[in-house]
Amino acid sequence: MGIFTALLVLSALIFFHELGHYTAARLMGVYVEVFSIGFGKRVATIKKWGTEWSIALIPLGGYVRMKGQDDLDPAKKSYDSDSYNSKTPLQKIFILFAGPLANFLLAFVLYFTIGLSGPQELSPVIGKVVQDSPAMKAGLEANDEIVTINGVKIKSWNEMAELIAGSDSALSLEVKRGQYLHQILLTPEMNETQNMYGETVQRKMIGISAAGVTHPKELSFFGTFEYAYDQTVFASTMIFTGVKKLILGEVPADQLGGVISIVKLTSDASEIGWISLFFFTALISVNLGVLNLLPIPALDGGHIMFNLYEMIFHKEVSEKVMVNLTIAGWVILFGLMGLGLFNDINRLAG
Incomplete structure (x- = not known):
């Protein structure tokens, strides 16, 4: 059922x-x-509003074929x-941008x-305190809840982490422990950690x-x-940054996932609940x-x-250049898809 849901989600996107x-x-x-969902042999087709609406056998892509445009033959044009x-x-830019939009x-x-x-968010409640850390030296304990930092009310763990990371001096924490409030003063230290x-x-x-x-x-x-806007901007920025880091070699190529990873993660999200499925679908x-x-x-x-x-330049790209660049583009795409598939198989193999 999870795999069926994953394929349905991909087709919907x-x-x-x-x-x-x-x-x-x-x-x-x-x-x-033609408006096609999937590639390969067509399994269902209807004609409506002058367009052939099709579902093809391989549901891992799709295309809209407009008069005068053919990616398989860039030189095929009609005016x-x-x-x-x-x-x-x-x-044409408006038409092209409308898909990603x-x-x-x-x-x-x-x-x-x-x-x-x-939506659920992580509460600023402490689970563990690191040995010899500023938190331990200041007397923070497991299950303490951070209420305020320097008088600023803390609503979530992420909000608290951002305030600590951006601090340039000692912090005054109001901490709830059981039924009592405690005032604690500490100074954050610079340490190594891993980002996303x-x-x-x-x-x-x-x-x-x-x-x-x-x-x-x-x-x-x-x-x-505002929440929906912030989440959409955050996801977009995260993916743009991830692609840039992958191109520059700052993130290893083995982190690239393929269609198997997407199907598996979507399937897992669907089994957790609809909110998880919606989150992952939005990200994809x-x-x-x-x-x-x-x-x-x-x-x-x-x-x-x-x-x-x-x-x-007030002139079209030459036919030869367009054909050569399009072929190069397909080579890059198939190469990335192959690398993603290779990484997926390696992960499955342990």
Whole structure:
């Protein structure tokens, strides 16, 4: 059941991405020949609004084929009034960007739905105190709850960690222990830790770990919009940064995951509950949007790059250059997919 849910989620994300392209193309007066979810042999097809709507055998992708545009044959063009090629570079960029934009909007909607349900966040309750740390020397104990830091009310563990990391002097903590409040003064120390990308970094800490206690995040209706926006921006920034670090070699290539990892993690999230599934689906949706904006010729970002060139130099990229770059783009894509699959198999093999 989990694998079926994972494939359904992937298909839905691809559908919304391609729907973004389709909607923008129709708004710009472009004739859409095929709207396909999946690749390979078609298992179901209907024709509606002049477009063939298809479901193909391999549900790991999809495409919208517009008149005059064919990634398998970049030289195939048409300049009829309802053709993609007859549109201005700005109109084409709008059509191309609409796919990733649909993924960002879907992620926002998913985060908004989670926000309405009262998402859980980690409470500032101490689980363990590190030996000889500033926290131990100051007298902090397991199950203590940090109430305020320098008079600022603490609502979550992350909020507390950010205040400690950004401190430049001693901190005054108000701590709840049982039924009593204690005032504790301590100074954070710089220590090595790992960030979300697995890199070793220096960070100010006091030597405590979380107890794992959670509480519902209190959000007003309008606060839910802010929550959804912040989560979408955070996920986008995290993925952009991760891709940059991967390209620069700051994150090892064996961290790259493929479709097997995505299916497995989506399946695991679906078994935990709908909120976990929505969180992971939103993250994958943002991932799909970000990756499609990379300047690789076989992706939306590559085509946007060609159109920006046309806007700046007032001429199209030569047919030879476009064909060669598109082929190179497909080689890069298949290489990344192969590496992700290789890493997935290695993980499964232990």
